[in-house]
Amino acid sequence: MALMHASSPHTAQPQTSANIMQLVLAAMVPGIVALVAYFGVGVLFNLALCGLTALASEALMLKLRGRPIGFYLRDYSALVTAALLAVALPPYCPWWIPVVGTATAIILAKQLYGGLGFNPFNPAMVGYVVLLISFPVEMTLWVAPATVEHGLPDIEEAFSLVFGNYQVDGFTMATPLEIVRHNNSIIMSQLYNEEPVLAKGSIAGAGWEMVNLAFLVGGLYLLYRKVFTWHAPVGMLAALFLLSTVFYDSGSSLSEGSPLLHLFSGATMLGAFFIITDPVSSATSTRGRLYFGIGVGILVFVIRVWGSYPDAVAFAVLLMNFAAPLIDNYTLPRTYGHAAPRRATEKED
């Protein structure tokens, strides 16, 4: 009989980092399928470019830092960052957009802070925001969804869009959030009839609502597999829903869109289930995560409606990442057997 000499705790942790990362990648598949169905092969170009750049820059940084390369590459965290950034980027963008974004995400936002487990900001969102501020034109050209108007670029056109200097303008169309944001002349019901992308869809624009629904399904699967708790997503979606309901004026020309539009358009579901649930850059305690989610929901609504960016998930996430350490400091859970929690500021040293 073999005697075990391991020290406590004796219960095995069934989930490893690599395991969780693989689950997250698997849960993104429905969303990616929906994106490809509505926006075409451009999404796959982004995924491939982001994935390769992520692995290359992670390997480079690990080598420079003298860390075991194979060990860290096999935790799949670089690929998750790459996938999150790839689905957030506009399809058919020039090749250097995903490359620059992913390299920034991995090198600047992850490895310089010490790699997985130490990054205070969500790397994919840092990459996205850097790109959005540096290359606003390329980052806001979204092709029209497949079911609307002029069809998608075929594979040859996709190649010349990504690697050549072919312009994507002929295929693009404003996103539903941009349309609603910039409308102040006609009432909502008329806007839904006139704008093809809204007319072809049912609540939040053709394509966009299905993509969000697919990410919701993937997210619920992760929730079911206990990869994260419900606090952050519920906090964010509830705050966004409540605010958009309170400010909804049943569809006048100045309306900023119905609650359902806000929930099922842009990157709402991707953000709620895949980005703000990042265990490293969000708050740590369950109560902290609830506050974190609520903060993201409020900021998303405020920036979408009154700011100058039509979708705001990336900015809202970064701003709350910035606030997460302070949230943690004030939401320390009560230690079993002790009285009220003592804040870290009061500790003796």
Add this chain to the structure above:
Amino acid sequence: MTEFAVILLSTVLVNNYVLVQFLGLCPFMGVSNKLETAVGMGGATTFVLTLAAICSYLVNKYLLAPYGLEYLRTIAFILVIAVVVQFARMFIEKTSPLLYRVLGVFLPLITTNCAVLGVALQNTLKANNFLQSTFYGFGAALGFSLVLILFAAMRERLAVADVPTPFKGAAIGMITAGLMSLAFMGFTGLV
């Protein structure tokens, strides 16, 4: 009322003195190593900034402008700020000796915090009236304290991170401040 809310929103978030206008960076980097000190520094700077905005407005309106001495504005404001800081220093020394000891050299250094002079000069440039100047100063101070405290909480976490040696300390602090500044660009257009 809306006017003052707009001034507060603008100075705290949209035109944050530290992250958007890049003023007051030395205390932002220097006093953000511990959350406790940052909270104290935020309080002290809020006190000084609001008072300095009021005093410099009064000096400008009733001393400089009537005698056509506007060309002495910068020097006069520096003097006003130095006096206010000295007052705050004596006040803190009497009320909280611990905070006084913790803030140490950074307390007199509020004098050279360019955000304080920046607020006083901006107020005269924008021709703000008395209440507007007060709110402008108070909002700028709130914005400064907010990012200082958030940054301090984050740096306590960075202190235990496995940061590569060349980037330890101030370097990674600068990178973090840059990323925070990027995040604050999301507020563009709010006001």
